[in-house]
Amino acid sequence: MKKMGNSFSQWIERQVPPGLDWWTEVKWAVSGLAVGALWSLVAFFYQFSNACRRLYDWVGGKSVLVESRTIDPFPELLVQAMAGLLLGMLLTIPLACYHYAYYYLGSRSIYVMRRLPDRWELWRRCLMVPVLLAAVCLLAIELLTFGYFLVFLLVTPDPCLPQEPWQQLLYALGGGRI
Amino acid sequence: MIEIKNLSKSYGKKDALLDVNLTLSQGEIVGLFGENGAGKTTLLKCVLGYLRHQGTVTLDGEPITRSNIQRLSFATCEHSFFPALSPAGHRDFYRMHFPRWREKRFQGLMDFFELPMDRPAGKLSTGQKNQLEVILALCQGADYILMDEPFAGNDVFNREDFYKVLLGILEPTETVLLSTHLLEEVEHFIGRAVLLRQGRVVGDVTTEELEDSGRTLMDYVKETYRYRSDRVRKALSELTGEEER
Numbered sequence: 001m002k003k004m005g006n007s008f009s010q011w012i013e014r015q016v017p018p019g020l021d022w023w024t025e026v027k028w029a030v031s032g033l034a035v036g037a038l039w040s041l042v043a044f045f046y047q048f049s050n051a052c053r054r055l056y057d058w059v060g061g062k063s064v065l066v067e068s069r070t071i072d073p074f075p076e077l078l079v080q081a082m083a084g085l086l087l088g089m090l091l092t093i094p095l096a097c098y099h100y101a102y103y104y105l106g107s108r109s110i111y112v113m114r115r116l117p118d119r120w121e122l123w124r125r126c127l128m129v130p131v132l133l134a135a136v137c138l139l140a141i142e143l144l145t146f147g148y149f150l151v152f153l154l155v156t157p158d159p160c161l162p163q164e165p166w167q168q169l170l171y172a173l174g175g176g177r178i
Numbered sequence: 179m180i181e182i183k184n185l186s187k188s189y190g191k192k193d194a195l196l197d198v199n200l201t202l203s204q205g206e207i208v209g210l211f212g213e214n215g216a217g218k219t220t221l222l223k224c225v226l227g228y229l230r231h232q233g234t235v236t237l238d239g240e241p242i243t244r245s246n247i248q249r250l251s252f253a254t255c256e257h258s259f260f261p262a263l264s265p266a267g268h269r270d271f272y273r274m275h276f277p278r279w280r281e282k283r284f285q286g287l288m289d290f291f292e293l294p295m296d297r298p299a300g301k302l303s304t305g306q307k308n309q310l311e312v313i314l315a316l317c318q319g320a321d322y323i324l325m326d327e328p329f330a331g332n333d334v335f336n337r338e339d340f341y342k343v344l345l346g347i348l349e350p351t352e353t354v355l356l357s358t359h360l361l362e363e364v365e366h367f368i369g370r371a372v373l374l375r376q377g378r379v380v381g382d383v384t385t386e387e388l389e390d391s392g393r394t395l396m397d398y399v400k401e402t403y404r405y406r407s408d409r410v411r412k413a414l415s416e417l418t419g420e421e422e423r
Contacts, residue, residue, distance in 0.1 A: 018267065114226075115226070
């Protein structure tokens with residue numbers, strides 16, 4: 001495990017500007033991801049529970065399912081749910097800019113980077129971590145969307161499900177209504 | 179050989195370099211002199227390809243690209259090390275990227291200047307930062323070592339040590355182009371002097387030629403720049419209001 005940790009730190013050291021405190025960046029990224037995912041859970045279940053509630057009427061002090069009603073379309077339940085993770089994705093742009101600006105901070109180490117035989121080294125060290133983080137955010141969005149869809153499918157009473165729910169999933173996975 | 183042909187560079191309407199032609203042969207130690215704004219730094223940066231320019235710069239007949247730029251190194255008073263990385267970290271980085279990295283020379287110079295191996299470069303003293311900057315340029319394994327005022331901020335003893343060490347360690351194939359104001363200090367260290375003025379090469383002389391003509395480098399510079407020795411006296415008399423006697 002320790003060996004794996006060492007090889008990870010050696011690997012990531014080569015993906016960021018030399019000397020950069022990558023550990024702090026990783027901590028921020030993991031925290032941001034956790035907050036984004038938590039926000040997503042809260043937002044989705046709040047919207048979903050409201051949508052479910054609207055399927056019922058109070059009759060004589062009892063909650064009764066109105067079978068003629070259809071639950072809100074799945075993509076609409078995701079509105080706001082992915083805001084945190086989308087923000088995380090957007091923040092990778094200034095992160096990449098910071099990685100580039102790093103070569104101008106405190107010195108002009110850009111001169112060394114521009115003298116390296118490997119022309120991609122500079123860009124790899126600027127973009128690798130932001131691109132990976134954006135990919136992780138995207139993956140989290142898709143996985144959560146899929147997970148939410150399963151909840152949507154299993155919890156919504158059958159008569160209230162839309163006619164072709166899987167199409168709504170594809171629409172949502174494609175970024176619809178996020 | 180580095181060949182600079184018709185090199186011109188302007189910043190907006192201001193010409194920083196104008197039709198510079200220069201050749202640097204392997205093994206030469208060349209001093210590049212000129213007043214502030216003469217174009218010394220701009221010339222070095224154009225050679226390294228850091229600035230867009232007109233004219234051509236070739237290295238052994240080939241344009242300078244990624245395939246041959248590792249034959250050039252650069253030490254600058256702006257510093258080009260990574261501030262958060264220690265000298266040991268720099269060694270690892272350079273070793274990874276420059277196949278001709280000179281390990282033995284690096285170790286020797288680090289020991290000689292007693293630089294701490296594990297302190298981040300940004301936390302070294304100004305003198306130590308300059309030393310590390312020059313050490314890295316010398317150890318990269320480059321054939322052409324370009325230096326832009328590398329000792330700004332170092333004390334005179336320190337600089338002298340460096341010149342001596344430099345002369346001692348340079349191999350016959352290594353070329354140094356040193357831009358500096360410290361004319362008299364480097365006079366015995368260089369083999370050739372190139373003078374820039376307002377972006378033009380106004381003088382190019384070997385120290386051998388200077389010796390033959392019985393002039394010092396300072397004489398040559400003053401002569402080339404048409405230095406008016408009475409300028410200071412006149413200015414002082416004007417400022418103090420005293421009549422010339």
